[in-house]
Amino acid sequence: MAVYTHLGAEELAELIAHYPVGPLVSAKGIAEGVSNSNWLIETAGEDSQGARFILTMYERRIELEDLPYFLGLLDHLSARNCPVPRTIHDRQGAAFRMLDGKAVALIEFLPGVSPSQPEAGQAYAVGETLAKVHAASQDFGLSRENTMGFGQNLACLEGCGSNALASIDPDLPQILAPARAAAELDLSALPQAQIHADLFPDNVLMLGDKVTGLIDFYFACSGPMALDLAVTHAAWCFDQDGAYLHGLGEALLAGYQSVRQLDRQEKNALPQIAKGATIRFIASRAEDWLDTPDDALVTRKDPMQFVSRWHFYNEHGADIFA
Amino acid sequence: MAVYTHLGAEELAELIAHYPVGPLVSAKGIAEGVSNSNWLIETAGEDSQGARFILTMYERRIELEDLPYFLGLLDHLSARNCPVPRTIHDRQGAAFRMLDGKAVALIEFLPGVSPSQPEAGQAYAVGETLAKVHAASQDFGLSRENTMGFGQNLACLEGCGSNALASIDPDLPQILAPARAAAELDLSALPQAQIHADLFPDNVLMLGDKVTGLIDFYFACSGPMALDLAVTHAAWCFDQDGAYLHGLGEALLAGYQSVRQLDRQEKNALPQIAKGATIRFIASRAEDWLDTPDDALVTRKDPMQFVSRWHFYNEHGADIFA
Structure with missing residues (x-):
């Protein structure tokens, strides 16, 4: 549970500008993920409807060569109506980008909470x-x-x-x-x-x-x-x-x-x-x-x-x- | 930068039910605050418009007797159109509640990012x-x-x-x-x-x-x-x-x-x-x-x-x- 990397507001805004999601409105580092850093991102949206995303920076344990599998699987399952977050591709169509030598991906935000005592x-x-x-x-x-x-x-x-x-x-x-x-x-x-x-x-x-x-x-x-x-x-x-x-x-x-x-x-x-x-x-x-x-x-x-x-x-x- | 306390989904949902904000839809621990734990909370809203809040749990350094001052000041300034988050009061009108022996407050979410290199x-x-x-x-x-x-x-x-x-x-x-x-x-x-x-x-x-x-x-x-x-x-x-x-x-x-x-x-x-x-x-x-x-x-x-x-x-x- 941590955010391992500090990304400044200006750096985040520049990154988000590569995606067709409108300008950055909010970014909060979230305490999730043991092998990556995550931010809950809000943008103005393309159609001026606010939109939310999870930005993930892959820090360790994850091999770059595995990302097309992981992110492609999300897109594949999401397109088949499975409740998994789809990957937002950048304006060039890429599922992930490199930032400061680390891979980052913008992923759909999904509502819901994780049960602690499932029924x-x-x-x-x-x-x-x-x-x-x-x-x-x-x-x-x-x-x-x-x-x-x-x-x-x-x-x-x-x-x-x-x-x-x-x-x-x-x-x-x-x-x-x-x-x-x-x-x-x-x-x-x-x-x-x-x-x-x-x-x-x-x-x-x-x-x-x-x-x-x-x-x-x-x-x-x-x-x-x-x-x-x-x-x-x-x-x-x-x-x-x-x-x-x-x-x-x-x-x-x-x-x-x-x-x-x-x-x-x-x-x-x-x-x-x-x-x-x-x-x-x-x-x-x-x-x-x-x-x-x-x-x-x-x-x-x-x-x-x-x-x-x-x-x-x-x-x-x-x-x-x- | 940490979330010091784990709150389960069920516990969070029960807490949020005390506020006139509709049912809990999402809760993410956020990596902000050195003396308290914070969650970015989303609810369905009372009028079925989604609403977002920051839930703060006061962990240390903060004296309980200071909370009426801190939270009251937010409400006072917010009512005078200063850009500060207002406190959401619970259904009994209280600005903060006790949970597991710690004070918690639900605070308005505001958009924006903190500049790293201000101009x-x-x-x-x-x-x-x-x-x-x-x-x-x-x-x-x-x-x-x-x-x-x-x-x-x-x-x-x-x-x-x-x-x-x-x-x-x-x-x-x-x-x-x-x-x-x-x-x-x-x-x-x-x-x-x-x-x-x-x-x-x-x-x-x-x-x-x-x-x-x-x-x-x-x-x-x-x-x-x-x-x-x-x-x-x-x-x-x-x-x-x-x-x-x-x-x-x-x-x-x-x-x-x-x-x-x-x-x-x-x-x-x-x-x-x-x-x-x-x-x-x-x-x-x-x-x-x-x-x-x-x-x-x-x-x-x-x-x-x-x-x-x-x-x-x-x-x-x-x-x-x-």
Whole structure:
């Protein structure tokens, strides 16, 4: 949560002038995004109707060569009536520009707020929307490898090392064996699509039970749809104490399958995939934990939260995804 | 620049429901304010016209008993057509509410951006607006002591101590003697008003040469108008290398005096007041510098910038304010 780069009003106004959106009226740095800086931008609009946008400056973690995929996917899905923000192209038609050596993109502002304590009706709607995104992405022309696949998760945990993992929690190194098992999984025969791969409630804008926007597609990649559903399940269906929210889990799966029925092979694989999904967040949180000084003013997310979800899926996954 | 408190969507929606602004549509934490958390809030509006607001949560430095003064002053000035954001009162008429033990206020959103490299036309407009605020504040019923007066600045520097000041810069302790002289100044005979007292470009929203908003009144107090003008002069009229921008200085004074003529006593006092104003920022920056660990990820503002401005006013103040 930060704005990493200071952009002066004059610099912002000059940048915005490259887009067909009218002159700059307001710009506020917003506290969103861990790997980029974001501003909520207001312009006078071209037809003197005020318009709002999110300006994103890509700071780190994001490879420039991935931007055509990320931004193109937004345009592709938006054109197919999925609730994702479209990219505003500049007057030369470019989806992103360079500013001070960094890429910037102007993205449609969407209304809505991210639920902190989602309800079943919201989980249903998110499942439905996720399936629509999967369907709409089938004819997208670009692809991107999953850089957070099960093999990478294992490499990340092994890179941390048992001793460092144990310094976070004495039980944490025990996740290495399941991580090795997950890395062996072959998901290539499962139905594929472009997947969001990080659909936490933070990345969903809603008004009541209506999804108004899926955002932050910067882990999006080509991969098995069941993986996206499993990530979303692990991210949405547990309360703050780690208890499984049965109603939300049922609603998410029902919403998803109201648009796209899971096949037998996917259902059979889902318990293993869900365990793999928890390992992804265990790995990234463990790495962040070890990278963050003890006295930093940043709240570290506890990897053990997802260890407990791994145990839950290990015991109950077969029932839940039956 | 931070959002210190996390407020969930449900908590925000419940809070906003206390105000006559329609349901919550969007909320983004914004990276503004050093002593409070801020969100840019959008609601559906009461008449189904979308409306935007700044929600401020007061985190520290701000005394609860000062809020009626700060928020009342905004309402008072706004009602007199000064470009300041008015406070939205809740359905019971209260200007602020308590949430999780902290005060929160909903404040009008104003368009405009803060100039990084102000031009003379902008300085003129700011001078003009400042004088209008001074005039409009004359019949405001509340008062507040300046907690950053010259006496407090001296106490702050003495509290740091010569050795600590020297650790920032070997020349810094030399400011103690001028700080003692400033603390002796008696400004009580000068014309008084409610003053902003911190009118850096960051706290002014503009569209071109038009002032659309003065914001961040949390140092506002009752005091000599010449002090407010001197602070604004010190904050606006030097470039990033510390060079005096003669055109801006002239324009600021001309804009101010197009609304309210300075009297002889004020003109005579201004060189001393301007030096005192620089000492205020030297003191607060020195204190922040010493409070901030060397390895903190926060950019510390160099107090020596204002030491060089002190020298400038010491040499040229009599000419500038003649």
